[in-house]
Each structure stands twice: as structure tokens, then as C-alpha cells.
Amino acid sequence: MGRYFGTDGVRGLANEFVTAELALGLSVAAAHVLGDVGAFEGHRPVAVVGRDPRASGEFLSAAVIAGLASAGVDVLDVGVIPTPGVAFLTDRTGADLGVVLSASHNAMPDNGIKFFARGGHKLPDEIEDAIEARMRERWERPVGAAVGRVRRRDDLHESYVQHLMAALPHRLEGLTVVVDAANGAASEVAPEVLRRAGAEVVAIACAPDGLNINDGVGSTHLEHLRAAVLAHDADVGIAHDGDADRCLAVDALGNLVDGDQILAVLALAMREAGALHDDTVVATVMSNLGFKLAMQREGVTVIETAVGDRYVLDAMRAGGYSLGGEQSGHVVMLDHATTGDGLLTALHLLARVAAVGKPLGELVAVMDRLPQAMVNVRGVDKERVATDGAVLAAVADAETELGETGRVLLRPSGTEPLVRVMAEAESQELAQSVVDRLAAVVSERLSG
DSSP: OOOOOBBTBEEEEBTTTBOHHHHHHHHHHHHHHHHHHHHHTTSOOEEEEEEOSOHHHHHHHHHHHHHHHHTTOEEEEEEEOOHHHHHHHHHHTTOSEEEEEOOTTSOTTEEEEEEEETTTEEOOHHHHHHHHHHTTSOOOOOOGGGSOOEEEOTTHHHHHHHHHHHTOSSOOTTOEEEEEOTTSTTTTHHHHHHHHTTOEEEEESOOOOSSOTTSSOSTTOOHHHHHHHHHTTOSEEEEOOTTSOOOEEEOTTSOEEOHHHHHHHHHHHHHHTTOSGGGEEEEETTSOHHHHHHHHHHTOEEEEEOSSHHHHHHHHHHHTOSEEEOTTSOEEETTTOSSOOHHHHHHHHHHHHHHHTOOHHHHGGGSOOOOEEEEEEESBOGGGTTTOHHHHHHHHHHHHHHGGGOEEEEEEOSSSSEEEEEEEOSSHHHHHHHHHHHHHHHHHHHBO
16 A cells, blocks of 8 residues: 555545545544544544535545544534634644645645644654554444544634634734635635724635635636736735635735745744744745845844645744745744644734735835746656756756856655756746756656
8 A cells, every 4th residue: 555645634536546435444543543642531532524615525524524433533523614724623622633624725626634633733754654554454443322423513613713813913904805715615714804804805716616616716826816906906815725724915916925925024024023933934945045035134044944834834843933834825823823824824914014004015025036937847767866967967057057146946746756847047037948958957867
């Protein structure tokens, strides 16, 4: 059996790879690994289960709930809710584990299964490995009163909303905000939270039907958000992905504001408030060089990690840092949440705009985003990218050419047989030229 868990839970085509049988087996195994703590403490284990509105989430959540209850776990079914909402409620209710059915920004036919441990924390590799190992073991089924009970708890959504409102650093009166929830898990809660915070809200892509999640909308498709911001003369546009753990933005002129720029604005705001621990922010190797140069100029230390919010989280916990994130819009604010929360990020970004009375476009000017180009080279032996002499020589030549005004990065994909070749430079043309040359070397040397 290959490893089911990838960089962020189990994900794939629903009803082909992510099947009801897999969901049932994983939930039983997770009940044994994560629920055993509660059993040892003398109480019946409890799990919080939520999902995004994909059609396949209906039967997959039913399978997860059945697996948990059959293993003796009481289930709080919170229905459609953002992934960070499940993390929060796992902590707030004192549950032993949380489970989310979502494929995040992936297209509707996909789905995924993500687990949280007690406290709402993501699982380390060794716990995921333990869950997979338990899937192959025999187990004693509880009977009678020992089986788990299932309760629908839509009322817990209000607890999540109140948590977000409590974290709001400044009211949003005077701002007109367009929010695009990708027809996903935040379709109800995102407009509601922004209105409670005082903003005038225009909601688009907030009408999920089970089939339209991420369909040309949300954080991976910003065209409709740009158009709506301009049409409504809005101050800011906010875009989430299907499970709302990401946040990207559009300024009043329709310009994209990515995760690096959001991180820069929040870092300086938090430092001003004395909330940026050790004047340090955690980012990934994919963060734009312009972000790193801006933080260096402002006296903020940047710690780099591998790509993936779990690695950002690991570094933040290890150093006690309060802010970290990715270019994709995953932003983690550990003073308020255990994982990335797109709604929390949006509230803090908008609060900064309202507090200083400056347009978002002016705030993000703190960093100059260097032009970036990237090519995915498929069908290559990605394990050799760090050792092949010709590839390393080509990288060295490109780095010499770019000097301090750019950089290159070759990164093997964590989930596919490909190498991502990325370059940043003073111009888009130069970045693309460097990427094309390096991609050709990678393809020639590592194919076959």
C-alpha cells in the first residue's frame, strides 16, 4: 500500500481514490490513534466533523462519521464550515480529534480528508504513518452502549464567528468590501463576519450548489473579483478558496495582492502593535524576493521553510513566532488560531486599511514584487535534481547572471513526478528566459 497522506491530508478524485471505503477505514484508524488518549483518560473520545459543500462531501462525511461512531467515538457533526472552523471547534469543544472533508482549492470532482489532533493542531508525519498502519490491523468492535453517538451541531458555527470577531483589531466601518467565497465553505460565514465587523459587503460566488465550488471563482480565479471591485467602486476585494484557509486580495484599482504582500502588511502592523514576536516572520522558499528585501529594509527577520503551511507552522511553534505564511495566501496567526484561517487574515488585513486610513494599494507598496516565472518540468527523475552536475552548473550560471537582483529555485514536487523551475528577475522577460533555459537542462538531464 502506498502512502495515502500527502502534504496536506489525503486528497484525490472522489469516489475513485477518495472512496467511502477509504474514508471509513481512515476514520476508524484515526479513532484508534487519536481517540485512544481520551479513552486512556477515562472518557469516551469525541470528534468534530465538518466539510465543504462539494457533492461528494455528503457521502464521504457520512462514511467518516460512521467509521468514528463504529469505533466508539462520539461525533459532533458541524456540517459545512471552513477548515479553520473545524480546527477551532476541535480546540474549543475539547474534542480528541477533528476531521474535514475538503479538497481546498482543487476542482469539484476531487475531495480530501484532513485530520486535526486535540487542540486543533495538524498531524505530524509520524501520526499520519501510525494511522495508516492501524488500517491494516484487526480491532475489537464496541457494541451496545459503547458505540459512538452522533449529534448535529450547527449551533457551533456561532462560536466560530464570535472567535473571529474577538480577534478583530479595528472595526471596518467606512469600507466597501467585495468577498468571493469560491462557492465554498465560507459562503455564508464570510459575508456575515465582514458585515458584523462594520463593512459594506458585496458577496459574489457565495451560492454553493455542490457542483460549482472553485469553478472559475475564488482565490485561484480572480477575474470576477477584480471586475466586481471596479463595478462597485469597492475599497478591497477578498478571495477565499474552497475551504477558506486561504486569503488573497484585490485593491481598489483591481490589482492582485498576494500572500507575500498580505504578510508584509500584517508583519508591519503587528510589529507596530508589539505583537510580532522577536520581530520575525516565517515564510517559505517560494516567497518573492521582493518580500524578503522589504522585510530586511524594515528590520524584520525572515525565516524560510519548505513549501507547505505545515512546515511554516512547525517553524513558528519551534521559535514561538506569531506570524507566518505563503505566497498562495495561507497566513498563520498563532496568537489567534492553530492553523491558517482565510477569514481571520481578511479581517486583520482590512482592519489595517481601516485603522491607518490608507488604500490597500498604498500599504502593499512597502514591497516591490519582482517579476516571477515558473515552469513545471514533467516526466523527470525529480530525486536527481539536487545532485546532477549539469543541472547544478546551469543553476550556478543563472545565479551569477541575476546577481542580487534575482534568484532561481528548483523544487521537486511533493505530490507529482515533476520539478518546478522558478526564477525572479528585474524584468518578466529575463525571468522567463532564465526559466526556459533551466527547464531545458532539467528535461534533457533528468528524463528517462
